Amino acid sequence: MIDFINFNDRHKKFSSLLPHAKNVAEYLIAGLNIRIFEPTSVVEDVLIVYHGGGVNSDAGYDILAHQISHRGSICTCLIDIRGHGRSLGYKGRVSNPKQVWLDIDTVLEHVRVKFPSARIHLLGHSSGGGMLINYFTRFTPSQKSDSLILIAPEFGPFAPAKIFRRAMVPFASVSKWPFILNALSVGLLCGDSYAVTLNFPNEVMLLRPEFVQRYSVNMANALTPRQPARQIAALPLPVTVLIAEKDELFDARQLSEFVEGCGNPNLCSMIIEHSKHLDCIFDVSEEICQHLKRCISRQSIL
Template sequence: MQQAAPVHIPERQFISSHDGTSLAYYPFLSEEKTQANVILIHGGGAHSLAGYEHIAYTLQHDFQVNTFLIDLRGHGHSDGKKGDTPTVTDVWQDISQFVDTVKQQHQGAVYLCGHSSGAGLLLNYLSWPKKREVDGYFFIAPEFGYQSDTARPDQIPFASVQVWKFFLSAMTKGRLMGHSEAVRFHYPAWVVEQDQLLLTAITVNLSLALTPSAPKKKFAGIDQPYAMLVGSEDELYDIEKMSAYHELPHEEIKQQSVYEVLDGHTHLSVLLEAGKQIGKTVQMWSRSI
């Protein structure tokens, strides 16, 4: 990732969410006419410009796809308490606000894309009864949480979790511990020093927004075509176990969907290759409409 050439970043913009929270985003707009838009959700604790700009730039210039990098509330340059959310569903409502904004301002299909725990957030969102309708989903190196049964047996944990806080929150129906830091990320010190926007911890509420309960059941209920892109050298999960998710959805959905292993790529370096695969998949879906 450090060796990747920098790309041009468009001017940061903001929208106001349902509760007045100002949410930052970066619109990578194609200079040519386009009929496709991708909204990209970063992983928990990260932010829009933590490598995701490479996907956006590729889609913008090589595939003429408008791409919107969004900072979740409490992340990056968005407002809100760092690493927190007032309620679990506020984060999902923010996604709806972005979808509404893109649909109002741009023509064409709208796709939602998530990386790592951002993919977990997307899986939660697409099974939420109040979600907005979109045309498809992209899951990049998806982290579907502790119930996913995908972790590598030799995994070196990237995060430590204070499980008792989640129990107490659940027992009190969210009245206690919701805003307490419960998941701490183990970034090397030099990484945090280099990128001041990275968060080192998130709260119970935010973690619940990002972590699917019953992920296999939710994935089986996907209502639109999807693409799942994983790196062959991902440090967090067993890609053989991840491929089993591709067998879960309805046959009609599965026939339109894509599962692809990107050879030699890790959990983060996959961001350098994913733009090409997303662009090719958008083209395939566009031809089938």
């Protein structure tokens, strides 16, 4: 099972140690909650961060935003996926998978207008990474982004079995028939049916009752790659995959081999030592900055 206790302990520690962030704004864009952490200097890069399954941007991502905002000219934007956190929509549901990907376009357009000269990068943690893979490979984006970062990405049930830890206690329980009927009907049936249960411990739900415990078929389809190997190979922009060494869900070495074996020349991967599936977001600020520097170097060469 995912180590929520360790995550909560580290979250409390970082929250007490990090200085209070300045220049933070929060508002809704087309029903989507966004928090923008601006640096004191001129913004050269914008990092748009999407959370993992069932949680929202309050689940430790503010720590990452604090860490990044103190590194100079990088602005961090935390987004609540529709149907999560303070974004609008029924919890865990969406009208159709495309709506989630359209929402990414909406956020990118807003950020591009607000910071017209900045480079814009997308970051997804866990299922947020799966959603961004779908955005680039099952959807035609209308907005430009400069790179992609995937942290402890969730590739879903269609990924090779070898990447999953054998002793893993599943975080999600799935009812298959709604997905089968939805696929056979080309999306017409069962899209609103709750078919995935996220197994948060009771003590977590007592502390965070806003977490989403059930996903509809449409929401799950929006976040889950169907052909992860082909989709990773097809990602059309620079990608860095950051893998948690002690991930409770995935074998880090096997996951790294799988990602590198997809053969995408735009992609590199790194294993983040000693980190787990959730708390790895506290350990990646240096690697994120290295990724941004590589993107700058790549653009200067081109």
